Amino acid sequence: MTTLVPEAIERGRTLAVPALRAAVDRLHPRLRRVVAYHRGWTDAEGTPLPGGGGKLVRPALALLSAEAAGAAVEVGLPGAVAVELVHDFSLLHDDLMDGDTERRHRPTAWTVFGADGAILAGDALLGLATQVLLEVEGEPGRRAAIMLGAGVQDLVRGQAEDLYFETRNDVTVADTLTMEDGKTGALLSCSAAIGAVLAGGRTELVDGLAEFGSRLGTAFQLVDDLLGIWGDPAVTGKPVLSDLRSRKKSVPVVVALDAGGADADELRTFLASSGDASESELHHIARLVERAGGREWTTAEADRQLDECAKLIASLSLPPLVETELLALARFVTERDR
Template sequence: MVAAQVVTKPRPSGAILADSRDLLAPALRAAVDTLPTSMRHIAGYHFGWWDEHGRAVAADPGKALRPALVMLSAAAVGGTADDALRGAVAVELVHNFSLLHDDVMDGDATRRHRPTAWSVFGTSAAILAGDALLALAMDTVAGSGHPAATRATGMLGAAVQRLLEGQSADLDFERRTDVSVEACLAMAAAKTGALLGSACAIGALLGGGRPAQVLRLAQFGEDLGLAFQFVDDLLGIWGDPATTGKPVHSDLRSRKKSLPVVAALTSGTAAGLELATFYTGAGAGAADALPEAQVERAAVLVEAAGARIWGQAQADELLSRALDALVAAGADPRAETELAVLARFATRRDR
């Protein structure tokens, strides 16, 4: 008699991410504790560990998607989460360095349902705290003692350079009226895809993966990162403030040239032409918020130009490509399943 095959139901994304945060948290706190007192204070506030006075709180810790990708990518090639833990800490530090700086550059006053670090401690202090996290990230992976630490540090450094290039392009778009969809895609691939691709590659490298596996998992992360940015841009217009922690239509209010906005502006439709008058008309300087009377209308115009449907379709296509790369990596079945669960979550999330 043949024994019945046991089919294990995949764990939900929330459980996967919670386990990742549980593994990450002690190591992340230990790393941040090595910072100078002033930098540690701001970093801990940003991470949601305490309030501006240093009193312990239980604020939203964030998704911790990137460190989860690092540790699961290590497991996918036959390693363990412990093999890649310091790489996961480093990637999370880099991500939060970018958030601290992004909030300053974008003028965002709220993140994760609480005031941003710059709005509490000042712009200069927040920038310095971000710089401290970046330096700490490099020290964390370089000093891990792992045989592949030097290569992993190089990967992370290259991802940071691409991230900065993407952020620079994003800022440049604020002053331009000729931004194409292709340029916007390249910006997003650098700004978001680079770090997710690096997260997966570093995890695979520290987990002992073969070169082909490292390459495939890097491609998985790159495509997932761009899909993630599409969803992020859609949430920046239509996300529910109760879940995103940011005001409704926040990207439109700041005249941000996000992927759906650029698609609408270049659509050649009547809606796109009207939207252009809001973005490039009189008084449309990069530092000037879109008048409230126009914000709601702008959201209607982006959707009428077909950009909302287009954005979700692009995210779906990129998810499909990412999953193909994951399968091609020949990963451990359980880790592959959980990486796929996280990929679907990242493109179907509400925050």
């Protein structure tokens, strides 16, 4: 599937990447090397590479939210940098916690630079994100830093719940959606509102954009759950059936468990097992999850969240171009294949 890249993503790349590079240049040289490799700016030896840097959905949202409040796009730039720094912090730590060895078609940072290097680089990015916002003069910078701090707390809460779910046998679909709202929705919520905060936007606008981002985050994670089981590894850059291999209780899996019957019992037995599963076993489990309705339900819920995003945007009386770009960005997130 080929999805057109929204104008907001391209513009975000043009504006945010130079500012991101400037921010990362402030780090300790050894940590800067870890981050540059993680972002795809360099190889493991530090040699510059073309391209790289991920989808940059969060910076694009931050810049659009400044425009939603009637400000110049540049007003949202500190927020765009801050949310992407936090995103990279979360990925560096998440890869290590999950034991993932591949991201974006190459070894993860912790496998190249060691666990200590990845942890410290993530810590440095988190501190740098707050610093970038607090360097903005006046009350908007302080309010943006508070918003980001709250978002990080929700993100970590979601990550903690995801970790604890591995040892729980009573996880419900509602539990999983709440976890994903924190793990992914919190930072997208912050991204969608932080530019408006920096622009001094009215409370109703900030709250509405935050809710839009939260629902978009849920849709984003639901699509991620689908790709984690049925995605093409040549496109996603992750090992085939990666979420099943790690026995992750993602939404499709929990929906299948809730369906009951022999398929749910077999799935539950697989999740309780340990050791490496064969490719054939993983493909069998994927078919089982799909047969039990996990794929269909998750796809429908992602579509429902996208519909709610559209309703929220329509209610905010935004400038027409901003509304169009936000909706295009939402479609891009939910129609992606990586």
